[in-house]
Structures are given as C-alpha cells and as structure tokens.
Amino acid sequence: MEDYKPPALPSPFNNTEPPPTLLAQGAEAHLYKTTSLNPSTPAALKIRPSKPYRHPILDRRLTRQRILQEARCLAKLVREGVSVPALLALDWEGHGGEEGGWGGAWLMMEWIEGDLVRVVLEQWEAWMKKNQASLDESQIEQEEARVRGLLKKMGAAIGALHKAGVVHGDLTTSNLILRPLAGADGVGSVSTEGDVVLIDFGLASQSAQDEDRAVDLYVLERAIGSTHPRSEPLFDELLLGYRESYKGAPSALKRLEDVRMRGRKRSMLG
Amino acid sequence: MIAIGMEGSANKLGIGIMLHPNDGSPPQVLANIRHTYVSPPGEGFLPKDTARHHRAWVVKLVKQALKEARVSVDDVDCICFTKGPGMGAPLQSVVVAARMLSLLWGKELVGVNHCVGHIEMGRLITGATNPVVLYVSGGNTQVIAYSSQRYRIFGETLDMAVGNCLDRFARTLHISNDPAPGYNIEQLAKQGKQLVDLPYVVKGMDCSFSGILAAIDGLAREWGLGGEEKAKEDEQKNIQKSVITANEGLESTPTRADLCFSLQETVFSMLVEITERAMAHVGSKQVLIVGGVGSNERLQEMMGIMARDRGGSVYATDERFCIDNGIMIAQAGMLAYGTGFRTPLEESTCTQRFRTDEVLVKWRD
Numbered sequence: 001m002e003d004y005k006p007p008a009l010p011s012p013f014n015n016t017e018p019p020p021t022l023l024a025q026g027a028e029a030h031l032y033k034t035t036s037l038n039p040s041t042p043a044a045l046k047i048r049p050s051k052p053y054r055h056p057i058l059d060r061r062l063t064r065q066r067i068l069q070e071a072r073c074l075a076k077l078v079r080e081g082v083s084v085p086a087l088l089a090l091d092w093e094g095h096g097g098e099e100g101g102w103g104g105a106w107l108m109m110e111w112i113e114g115d116l117v118r119v120v121l122e123q124w125e126a127w128m129k130k131n132q133a134s135l136d137e138s139q140i141e142q143e144e145a146r147v148r149g150l151l152k153k154m155g156a157a158i159g160a161l162h163k164a165g166v167v168h169g170d171l172t173t174s175n176l177i178l179r180p181l182a183g184a185d186g187v188g189s190v191s192t193e194g195d196v197v198l199i200d201f202g203l204a205s206q207s208a209q210d211e212d213r214a215v216d217l218y219v220l221e222r223a224i225g226s227t228h229p230r231s232e233p234l235f236d237e238l239l240l241g242y243r244e245s246y247k248g249a250p251s252a253l254k255r256l257e258d259v260r261m262r263g264r265k266r267s268m269l270g
Numbered sequence: 271m272i273a274i275g276m277e278g279s280a281n282k283l284g285i286g287i288m289l290h291p292n293d294g295s296p297p298q299v300l301a302n303i304r305h306t307y308v309s310p311p312g313e314g315f316l317p318k319d320t321a322r323h324h325r326a327w328v329v330k331l332v333k334q335a336l337k338e339a340r341v342s343v344d345d346v347d348c349i350c351f352t353k354g355p356g357m358g359a360p361l362q363s364v365v366v367a368a369r370m371l372s373l374l375w376g377k378e379l380v381g382v383n384h385c386v387g388h389i390e391m392g393r394l395i396t397g398a399t400n401p402v403v404l405y406v407s408g409g410n411t412q413v414i415a416y417s418s419q420r421y422r423i424f425g426e427t428l429d430m431a432v433g434n435c436l437d438r439f440a441r442t443l444h445i446s447n448d449p450a451p452g453y454n455i456e457q458l459a460k461q462g463k464q465l466v467d468l469p470y471v472v473k474g475m476d477c478s479f480s481g482i483l484a485a486i487d488g489l490a491r492e493w494g495l496g497g498e499e500k501a502k503e504d505e506q507k508n509i510q511k512s513v514i515t516a517n518e519g520l521e522s523t524p525t526r527a528d529l530c531f532s533l534q535e536t537v538f539s540m541l542v543e544i545t546e547r548a549m550a551h552v553g554s555k556q557v558l559i560v561g562g563v564g565s566n567e568r569l570q571e572m573m574g575i576m577a578r579d580r581g582g583s584v585y586a587t588d589e590r591f592c593i594d595n596g597i598m599i600a601q602a603g604m605l606a607y608g609t610g611f612r613t614p615l616e617e618s619t620c621t622q623r624f625r626t627d628e629v630l631v632k633w634r635d
C-alpha cells in the first residue's frame with residue numbers, strides 16, 4: 001500500500017511562500033493554514049478537491065453547490081454578528097494540477113486562535129481525573145461551575161446561530177473553538193474564559209424550522225455523550241444557555257424531546 | 271465441520287455446502303448452487319410467487335448440492351438458514367424446509383442474519399481483515415464497520431434500497447429481469463454518454479433514493495422512453511446501429527441508455543461518498559463491497575478510485591459470492607456454530623426485520 005498524498009493545491013496556493021500547511025483531512029475537504037494578503041496575517045484555507053470517481057459534470061455541480069452554500073451561510077452569520085470566522089475569499093471554479101484544469105473549489109477564512117472545545121473538555125476531564133482525590137467538595141463544585149459556564153456560552157453561541165436562521169448540520173465539540181481573551185489565564189484546571197466561535201459550515205444550511213434546530217442540538221448531545229462522558233451530565237447547562245438566547249428557543253427545545261424519542265428503530269427488507 | 275446453508279430471503283434460492291477443516295486450514299466451498307425466480311419484464315417478483323418457486327425447488331437443490339459436494343447426510347454437522355431480514359413468504363418456505371431437514375436427519379439448526387452472511391463471505395473470499403463494508407442489494411443499503419463484537423451501521427438508506435431503485439427503473443423501461451434487472455441496466459448504461467440532472471440526496475452518512483426514482487421515472491415519461499413498445503423499438507434499432515454508428519453525433523434528447531448511465535452515476539456517487547465518510551470516521555483503508563449491486567463493475571471502479579486516493583484498496587467479489595447464495599449462510603452459520611451458538615427448533619422462526627447490529631459477533635475480537 002502506498003502512502004497517502006494529498007491532491008495538488010489549486011492555483012495560486014501551489015506557489016505561495018511559505019506553502020500552506022495541512023491541518024486536517026476529512027472525507028470532503030482539506031484544511032490548511034496559510035496567510036492572506038501579507039505573510040503576517042494567518043488564514044484558514046478549506047479546499048474541496050475534485051473527486052475523480054465522480055462524473056465531472058456531477059462533481060462540479062456538487063462541489064460548487066456545497067462551497068457556495070457554506071460561503072453564503074458564513075457571510076450571513078458575519079452580517080448578523082454571530083461569532084464565526086469571516087469569509088475572505090472564494091473560488092468555486094478552482095484550477096489545479098499540472099494541466100491547470102478543474103481542481104476543486106476553495107474558500108479562505110479568518111484564522112481563529114484558540115483551542116477546540118473538544119481539547120478544552122478533554123484536558124479538563126483528564127485534569128479532574130488526576131486531581132479528584134485531592135480536591136474537596138467546594139473545589140470540585142468550583143471546577144464544575146467553570147465548565148458549566150463554558151457549556152452555557154456554547155448554548156448561547158448556538159442560539160445566536162439559530163436566531164440568524166442557519167443550522168450547522170454537524171455540531172460536535174470539534175467544530176467549536178474557544179477563543180481566549182487577551183492576557184487571560186486563571187487558576188485551577190484549564191482556562192474556560194473566552195468566546196465560543198463556531199467553525200466548519202460544510203454541512204450548514206439556512207433553515208428556521210424547529211425540526212432542524214432540534215436535530216442540531218441532538219447531534220451535539222450525542223457527540224458530547226460519546227466523547228466527553230464526564231461533561232455529559234452538565235449538558236442541561238448548555239440547553240439553559242440556549243433557551244435564554246432567543247425567542248424561538250423554547251419551541252426548538254420542545255421538539256428536541258421528540259427527536260430524542262425517535263432513534264433509529266426501523267429495519268430494512270432484504 | 272460441514273454445514274449446509276439455505277438462503278431464500280428474496281427471489282434467489284441458494285443452497286451451499288461449506289467445509290471448515292478441523293486442522294484449521296482455510297474453509298472450502300464444496301457446493302454453491304442457486305436457482306432464481308425471474309419475473310417477466312415490467313414486473314417485480316411477488317412474495318407468493320417467489321415462495322411457490324422456493325417450495326418447488328428446495329428439495330431438488332439440496333439433493334443436487336449434496337451430490338456435487340460428494341458428501342453424505344451423515345457428514346453434515348449443522349443446517350444453517352436465513353432467519354432474516356427479507357421478504358416474509360420466501361423466508362418462510364425456506365425455514366420450513368430447514369426445519370424439516372433438521373428433524374429428518376437429526377441435525378442442529380443455526381439461524382443466520384442475511385447481512386452478516388454477506389459480510390463474512392466477503393471477508394473470507396477477499397481476505398480483507400477489518401474493512402468498512404458497503405452492503406448494497408435489492409433490499410439493503412448500509413455502510414457497516416466492525417466495533418466491539420457488533421457490525422455497526424454507520425449509514426443507511428432512509429427509504430428504498432439502491433438495488434430496488436435500479437430494479438424499478440428497469441421495470442419502467444421494460445428491461446428484461448433475466449439474469450437480473452440491475453445487470454441489464456449496467457449493460458445499457460455502457461452505451462450512455464450524456465449526464466442528465468438528477469437529485470443527489472446525501473444526509474450526513476445516510477442517503478435516500480425514492481426521490482431520484484420518481485425524478486427519473488418522470489423524465490422517462492416526459493421523453494416517451496418508458497414502456498414495452500419503446501423497449502422493442504430499441505432492440506431493433508440496436509441491430510441497425512452497427513451499420514450507421516459512424517454518422518451519429520451527440521443527440522440532444524437523452525436516450526434510454528443515457529438515463530441508465532445518469533442513474534448509475536448519481537446513485538453510485540452517493541454510495542461512494544458515504545463510504546468515504548465512514549472510512550474517514552473510523553480511519554480504515556479497506557473497503558469491502560458485498561450484495562448484488564456490488565457486482566456492478568462501474569461501482570467497483572468508482573470505489574477503487576476513491577480508495578486509491580485515500581491510499582487504500584477495495585475488495586469486491588463476483589456474482590457467485592456477491593449475489594445471494596447458500597454458502598454465505600453456511601459460512602456465517604458455521605462461525606456462530608463454532609462459538610456454541612444453536613437455534614432450538616422452537617425458536618427456528620424467521621423475521622422480515624432483523625438489523626445487522628442485533629447480532630453478537632462472538633467469533634471476532
């Protein structure tokens with residue numbers, strides 16, 4: 001088996017100095033860190049490479065549709081003042097490869113400093129596990145209160161997103177960044193100070209339906225349950241933050257109860 | 271250890287005999303025979319007719335399989351049958367036959383999940399150790415990965431199976447059901463050139479096909495491409511075509527072949543996309559395609575390109591093992607039998623609903 005080589009970068013990123021560094025590779029897109037306009041301004045570059053297994057017409061249609069959908073959601077959210085990375089540039093007809101043909105589409109966004117919420121929660125859970133024995137009850141409570149505060153902020157951020165008429169489609173703790181405040185660092189386990197910024201709108205769409213909003217919350221609930229067992233009992237705090245964030249929240253939360261009951265029980269014929 | 275596998279969850283009746291040598295050497299296929307109930311063009315197979323077909327053929331096939339395998343009844347250790355999922359009536363006729371043989375010969379029964387049968391047979395034939403499995407057939411569409419003694423479903427269809435979508439479009443076009451409607455669509459699609467715009471429905475790891483079928487049925491109607499007469503006309507044109515191909519430019523109105531081509535390109539892209547997502551999610555580089563639609567060469571080709579770009583590889587089998595058969599039931603049944611699993615006579619029922627993840631996979635770590 002040969003080693004994996006990411007597809008060639010589309011122009012102009014195939015000759016920028018320093019070359020963009022690959023941060024993450026999903027099924028759909030590659031995320032790079034690069035710079036925008038001048039070498040000291042970092043930026044995030046998301047490339048959706050063309051998929052050679054697909055018919056070229058279908059490939060262009062899907063890639064274009066998806067990158068534009070993502071860009072439109074981002075642009076709308078920035079306009080509404082929701083904390084998401086700002087959209088800097090976009091090309092849905094990207095050229096790549098040596099022949100300079102169709103090479104996929106790309107989107108450049110503002111670089112968000114900070115750790116993923118997933119990392120923050122993991123660090124906190126690890127810290128708690130290690131130090132639990134030496135903490136008294138009030139200290140444990142204090143620690144939990146800090147995470148409660150973080151979850152509440154996450155709820156408020158998601159509420160703001162939904163208020164703007166956008167649903168994320170893939171809410172996990174890996175798609176939330178905790179952007180630290182300048183010069184802040186507290187005592188205790190890990191810092192939970194800062195703004196919660198939503199990222200990765202690859203599956204986002206514009207919707208104001210309770211159903212879609214409830215599914216967003218349900219996906220996040222399941223993700224927290226499977227990756228952060230210790231933080232899961234505090235999920236109610238997130239819902240509290242969400243409830244207070246906009247007027248339509250209570251009805252979306254009511255729908256969430258139905259969505260939880262649903263699960264997948266259906267079976268297929270074969 | 272020798273097992274007979276009996277499969278009849280849809281229109282294929284399959285009897286297979288497998289040998290698991292006691293010295294631990296690789297399992298051997300002793301017999302693998304199948305008889306298919308083929309319905310006329312424009313029609314699907316109805317449960318009652320299919321059940322009648324299975325009842326009429328089951329004794330004959332079992333006798334023939336024993337003869338081909340050159341084993342006597344005494345050599346057989348257990349009788350494995352498909353417990354589900356599948357169509358009720360055909361499943362029942364086969365389970366009755368299995369029960370009868372069990373009582374007649376005094377052999378133990380092993381009820382097998384059809385999907386697990388496909389996966390185990392695919393693993394055995396291809397040698398893939400821990401692949402992401404795409405199981406695509408006339409009744410099932412699932413992306414499966416193994417984790418802690420279960421085959422877990424990562425993505426699946428939200429409505430009809432992909433094979434059902436292809437089969438039903440074959441009905442619209444009055445394409446022959448012999449040997450299989452999907453096979454004939456594949457052949458026709460090879461002549462297709464133009465891509466027609468169809469809905470593309472992927473939701474996370476799940477997908478949906480009913481809207482695509484409705485859309486393409488509508489297009490066929492709009493361009494007058496459906497129905498029996500058009501099918502005959504096409505046949506005649508095909509004969510003449512060999513003479514006049516040179517003059518043919520690109521047509522502006524799509525042909526029946528174009529529709530088949532577009533349908534395949536669209537639904538297979540969806541399948542490859544959700545499989546790629548599952549691979550990225552579990553970090554696996556192997557893909558195994560099983561099920562009747564898995565014998566489609568275009569799907570195998572597309573999956574191969576995707577896997578190659580991820581530095582992995584695709585494992586697929588041919589129609590002997592892809593399409594429903596008896597040995598896959600014998601194979602999965604014998605693995606369960608080896609861990610002590612038995613199905614007592616009073617529990618030897620069948621069920622139309624039996625999810626892949628309900629089975630405790632005791633034979634893997």
